[in-house]
Amino acid sequence: MQEIKNYTMNFGPQHPAAHGVLRLVLEMDGETIMRADPHIGLLHRATEKLAESKPFNQSIGYMDRLDYVSMMCNEHAYVRAIENLLGVEAPERAQWIRTMFDEITRILNHLMWLGSNALDLGAMAVFLYAFREREELMDCYEAVSGARMHATYYRPGGVYRDLPEQMPKYGESKWHKGKDLERLNEWRGGSMLDFLDAFTADFPRRVDEYETLLTDNRIWKQRTVDIGVVPPEQALAWGMSGPMLRGSGVEWDLRKKQPYAKYAEVDFDIPVGVKGDCYDRYLVRIEEMRQSNRIIKQCADWLRKNPGPVMVRNYKVAPPSRVEMKDDMEALIHHFKLFTEGYTVPAGETYAAVEAPKGEFGIYLVSDGANKPFRLKCRAPSFVHLSSMDSIVRGHMLADVVAMIGTYDVVFGEVDR
């Protein structure tokens, strides 16, 4: 009789379904996974070490580059950690802006996840639809910070600047002209809040579109229902958070349980799954997009009615305005000190967590009283989720590993840091 042995297969790091640079060493019995050993670190940039050699504010940009599809949520955790130690609180309007952009970021992230996960499982069109809406929201990022992805918009003590009065418009080009241009600029006549109003009114219909493509799709259900079931006990033991935990039926969301920014004042619901399989997590994320849309609408309404400062007027932390700087000696000194030496943060340690789209993103910050962090640790949800890979995919088929990587929503910027 022929002897059949397990064999080892290498998956990635350059594989389109590896979501970046995941290298998986799979021990297989036929098509069944006996053991999965993820090799990570191919994108390791030592962000935490780099931050130790720079003044606090200069590392905000690094946070964008951790989870590079939910940029502002990472900034939020970092900025909140610094504010905790400084004892500074951002003005109310800045808090509302942060809440709004956190939710914009959540939609951006879930759209990216939806598109790429569907693509992994063989549905091409969803990706194209999802990127259509991502484009609109990235324009908001651009309008407010000047960058479409790596915004560096949140600062300790507030946000970099107020929302723009005028939403930027598309100009005429060889590709966009006439009626096409009119359609693109239809929502962009007024301010950014007007644009977001139009977006939030339209977006639920777009989510319905994605759902008609997937929710009752036979192939989609065959690939996700009862695949990668994570029981709640296992989810807790493996430190899961965010949609991974809620998909398993645990109702836990930092926005509700430990509210930060203005989450205590907005109305939204937390969707939870029942079975904890890939399909439940898909439904949870879809519903989260609808809820985020609600929150954005509420924030936009508040922001329209309540103008005000978006940055503290504490020049030890936030720069004075250019106008003040030009005729006030004191302001000039503050500006100079802030941009050369930075500010020193009182000695102490803190852990600040936010409900990032992927789960709990936390920053553990140790300061010894210097103008640079002594130790910065980023608690990345993807890293924790990926560590449970082996225990979950054992016994699954090879194709289910791809579904599982997709449902984890891993981004290697934050796994490898």
Next chain:
Amino acid sequence: MSETTASNGRSAFAQKLEARLGQKLVSLSESRGETTIEVLPENWLAASALLRDDAELHFEQLMDLCGVDYLSYGDDEWDTRDVTSTGFSRGVEGRMVGRFKWGEAITSENGSAKGIEPVPSPSRRFAVVAHLLSLKYNRRLRLRARCADDELPSLPSLVGIWPSADWFEREAFDLYGIAFEGHPDLRRILTDYGFVGHPFRKDFPLIGNVEVRYDPEKQRVVYEPVTSVEPRVLVPRTIRDDSRYEQASAERKAGK
């Protein structure tokens, strides 16, 4: 979290921790609504198991675990305390984070900060910090242990208590060289295959130890000592006392 009681100004939660952990507790501090406890390495496992299993503590999730290297804690590179007739010192003193190469040592000429409130420098170099979360009571706790040996830091592994400790401990081993006894698979995780050294230690140079390039003669990638970059940090590390913040908060209260 707001369950403050009158007796010795500690919250009910802190008193509960003191009662449950008893002799195992080295120190307990509460600041900014966060609770930190420290235990001895020999009590690390027992304290963790208790924190998870005790019905009134119930920390079912280990959210984060990381190493910390306290070498050079509270040191700065720019003397802001001694004023001479010519003003403050102008130069950067010492060789701190990012200012030295592989094989060189971290040095500090200013020594520990002598500000108005001196920062106590921890007596042991390596510590492991875990962040626990109790969903049941909606509470967080920071748990710390300092490794006994600075040369060969080690601590028992928490994998048996919280499986999520697996990769966190591998990471702390990789970056700080802290050995976790009883870990089933303590390999490097983030650094390159065959990497030498523990890069997040304060005495590991920021520019690294080796660089890679393609060698056309050998027709493969080769590793060489770093030559393409010089250690360079633009902004000196400065520690100032915190009277500025007292002033700032006073100004804020005055409505300025």
